[in-house]
Ligand SMILES: [Zn+2]
């Protein structure tokens with residue numbers, strides 16, 4: 001990851017850049033993902049296509065996990081993985097309704113991994129890591 005102020009290389013878990021001393025995402029001069037120069041009015045990096053977050057906090061990862069607990073796949077949609085979210089919902093319905101005919105067992109077999117996935121992908125989004133459209137866990 002790159003310092004958003006001076007574009008020097010940062011460790012993933014660094015909060016403050018050792019080169020310029022500026023906190024991550026405080027000033028957006030460069031893309032955090034690829035180090036490309038950006039202007040503060042851009043929403044998306046023109047070089048790598050990642051969404052540039054302006055607010056220091058995104059959606060808490062528990063939000064997609066909780067929604068997925070109610071309807072499997074919704075958390076994935078909130079995490080901006082729309083196709084994957086609908087696929088998760090489809091698989092969940094197919095297995096628990098048509099194959100097992102039991103929502104509780106279906107939830108344990110299919111719903112739980114979907115829930116964990118929604119939480120872990122949500123956590124990556126929250127930490128502003130690059131997440132692919134079909135990335136799992
Ligand atoms: Zn810096």
Ligand SMILES: [Zn+2]
Nearest residue numbers: 031034045048
């Ligand atoms: Zn970029």
